[in-house]
Structure formats: structure tokens, C-alpha cells
Amino acid sequence: MSLDQEIYRQRRQKLEQLRELGEAPYPHRFERSHALAAIVEQYGAKDAAALEQEKVRVKIAGRVLTLRPHGKAGFAHLQQDDTRLQVYIRQDAVGEHDFAIWKLLDLGDWAGVEGWLFRTRTGELTIHAEKLRLLAKACLPLPEKWHGLQDVERRYRQRYLDLIVNPESRRVFRLRDGVVRSLRAAFHERGYLEVETPMMQPLAGGAAARPFTTHHHALDLTLYLRIAPELYLKRLVVGGYERVFEINRNFRNEGISTRHNPEFTMLEFYEAGSDYRALMEWSEQLLARVAREAAGGEKLQFQGRELNFGAWRRLSLRQAVCEYWPAAAGAAPRLEELADAAAVRRYLDAYNRIAAPGERYSPIDAAQQPSPGEQIVALFEAVAGDELFEPTIIYDFPLAVSPLAKSKDDEPDWVERFEIYAGGLEIANGYSELNDPEEQARRFRLQAEGEAARVDEDYIHALAYGMPPTAGEGIGIDRLVMLLAGAVSIRDVILFPLLRPEGVEREDQE
């Protein structure tokens, strides 16, 4: 018998002993007078004399995280949410019956305690117990109290254990709640309507990513999990909701990495009457606000460096290519050269001469990036993307990679689009929305050329009813939380990241 099984057996046995004491092993309810946090907040500052005089009575519940028995007395720490509070129990105060329950307690059990507040000799706020109940037994042992749970795989697979013993994990998900809360407040204050659009779509549009496929039996219909909510949200703008936002999951059937989880949370929003310039302004304010409200300030530590959401840089995509051009690849391009296809190709070749797989600069396959626009974007991502640590807005993108964005008035091959980078992560993407149905149809057809992709005719149809000038943006919530929480992996900010299941036969062996 393994130790785990042995402990399980022993602890079930203790439940039997509890029954013999006349106690229900899993009582139905236990009313509390205070949350532990409320006790610390209200009485944490009172000294021993004041507590002695008031003799505050409390009834609380928590998970037993430490046990220090001392013969006919003992101490325990109970944890509830993010708060730990000490309990002092002695046989002459609780009586033999409740003291027998105390002796049956194990680390991890849920206990209910009634008593009064005092301070110990060492000054710690403590509940002097008068009644004790077992509320739920931990039949399996918790990870070690001092080191916590270190094994990253188990932290993800058994997140509940991680949350019990690693306060840092609880901090991250509380911060995540704060981020979403702050964002919602900001959008509602700005007159936005929160909506929910389909996650199961007959056509997966709004981004260029491989979708997950599923099937509806009654309709005998192939459906796709959405890769973006964009085309539905803009239908709502056509419908007359001038400001809409959605915070929800997108699903992309692609590789997994420290920055990519197959399902991730995206905030997308659209406002009529705006253009990309207005959204750049608002985005800077919005992210600074979220940093203040959810992370305690605009200045944060990320990867050992200061990240300041109050200090923004802005440069065009073409400027970024010139500015971050690696010296080893020769003279950096001049801005005006990037208007010339042959020049762009020369710089791409110059770049590839210093690039090597696995190195800082990895090669760019020109065949996969046939147009000058795609080549410039590939160069940008290769030379600048990872370098953009300070919060930076990169604006003006090639039309070739932006089928849903409106062209610039003075440069038809470029669009009014921007991306936001921080900590080396791409966290947002926004643009002035293309609202000419014929131009949109032309771009869809261009995009679908040679591919099996179908065109979302209903979206074109919707635009034909007239969408006012509109700007829209998407912000990756997981990555934003990473920055604000100082997390190095996206899996540290997602409660249950996707892992390969253990001990399950794989379905499609290749």
C-alpha cells in the first residue's frame, strides 16, 4: 500500500472515530460571524489590553495549514481566502469532547472555531477557542508547508493544490480579477455596452489562424470555435450600438508556448466616430489606469526591469525597422527606401545573410512573404518585436497584412492600424475599420485566393447597410496580466492551461 493510500485509510478511519463522538463527518452548514480577513482588518491593530477588555466573540472557518499540539493544548493556523489566523485551543477551555475533535485534526482539514480574540505572548492575534468542529476532512495530504508545491506540472494539473499552498498563485489570479474589473469599469464609464457574440461560428473569421472544428448533431453542421469576435461585433455597430465591447475566449489551433495558450481571453471593443488615432490616445490612458488599479501603480517590475505604463513611445512600423536594424546586417534602411519593393527585397536579403536558425536573428522565408508589405512586417517582427520593452505603440501597417483595416488617405498600400508592445510582448492590435463593403469584398476574395477559405458574405451584406466610421481594438488579457503580475509564462496567469492529459491513450497516432 502506498503512503497516500495509507494516509487516506487512516483519515477515513478518523471520520469513523468522529461519528463515535456523535459528530457528523461532513456537516451541512456552519454559520460564520466573520471572514478571517474581516477579523484582521477590524482587530489587527488592537493591542492585548484592548482585546482583553472587549473580549470579541467570533465564529470562523478555515483550512488547517499548521498544527502545533502541546499535550493538552495547541496552536493551529487556519486559512480562508488570502488570510491566515492563529487559533489557540486548550482542553480546559473547550472541554473533553471538542478536544477529542482537535486530536483528530489533520493538516488540510476544514475546521470551524468559535471563541474570543486575544494576543499571545509573542503578540500574535489569535482566537482562544471555546468550540471546535470539523467541517470537511482532507483525506489526502497537502504538499509540504514550507516549500509549497514546486512541480510546475502539478501546479497546472492540480491548480487547487497550488492555490492552497502557494500564496503567489493566489495573488496572480486576484490581480487578474482586478484587471478585468478595472477594464469593465473603464468601458462602462465611457458609455460602452458589454455584449457576447458567438463562440461557435459557421465561418471562423476576423483573424488568420487555424480554427478548432466541432459539430452540431441536430443541425448536422460543422462549426468552428471562434478565432476572433471581430466580425460579429462590427455587425452590432451596423445595428446601431455605437460602443460595444466583449471580454471572452478565442480559440486558435496552433502551437503552445510561454505566450500562447490554445484558448485565451481577448478584450475587443469598437467605437463609432473614432479612428485609430483616438484609440491610440485612449489605449495609453486605459492601460495606465489598469496598471494603477490592478497592480498598484503605473511603474512595475517585469523581468527585472522597470516597465512604466505612464511613459509611452510611439513609432511607425517602418521607423521601427530602421531604428532596430542590426548593425551586422549593414547600413540600416532609410525610411523612404521602404516604399520601393526592390529595396525592401535587398534589405531582406541583407538580413538573411546574418540570420541563422536558432540564433537571435532567424531567417525569413521570402517565398512565404511575397509582397513588400509582408516582407517589411517580417523584418519588423524579426528585428524589433522582442526588443520593445517599454510600452510602445507601433503604427501604420501594410495593407497586405490588414484585410479589415481602412487605408491611409495618402498611402493606399498602408492602413490605419497600430499594435501595442510591452515587455517584449504584443498585447494589442487596433485600427480604423474598413467600412466600404465592396472594398471589403475585394480584400476577402484576394485573401481567399488559392485557399479554400470561404468569404463571410453576411458580413459584407451587413456593411452594405452602412457602418459609421469606426475604430476597434483587441487587447490580449492573458498577456496584459502577465505584464502586470510579473509572470514569465502565460500558463501562470491561466487557471487551467491546456496540458496533454496523463495516462490517456492518444486518439490519432501518426
Add this chain to the structure above:
RNA sequence: GGGGCGGUAGCUCAAUCGGUAGAGCAUUGCCCUUUUAAGGCAAGGGUUCUGGGUUCGAGUCCCAGCCGCCUCACCA
């Protein structure tokens, strides 16, 4: 999918050149009425991820597989 690294007691980690698999916490028993990584005495606990191979002998070396981490590729 490619490359690199890792998987040892319930947890956190050791194990020298290939030579009897250990420690702390946890667990069990006894003592202990202000401790806090409580303490004291004693005890139990191992398919070293899985399967092969080399060897007198494998946690250690070799091969294959599983799972994870990092990285590259993929990724508007």
C-alpha cells in the same frame, strides 16, 4: 514537428568514478497547557517515469517510449 534539459519517499531535495538509495518536512506511537519551519524520544515509508539493453553489479551508461520545462518553427 526540430533541438536542449529534466522526472529519486506524500512534498522539497541529496546520492562522489557504475558498488548496500539518504535528509528535512509530512505520517505512526509516546511525552508536552503561549507555540509559530514548536520541541523531545522511537518507528514505518522506495516499481529511482515506463520498457528494453550493456555489466559480476545501473538512480547513474546506451536505445525506445511517456510527461513536463526551455527554445526554434507555426502564429494578422
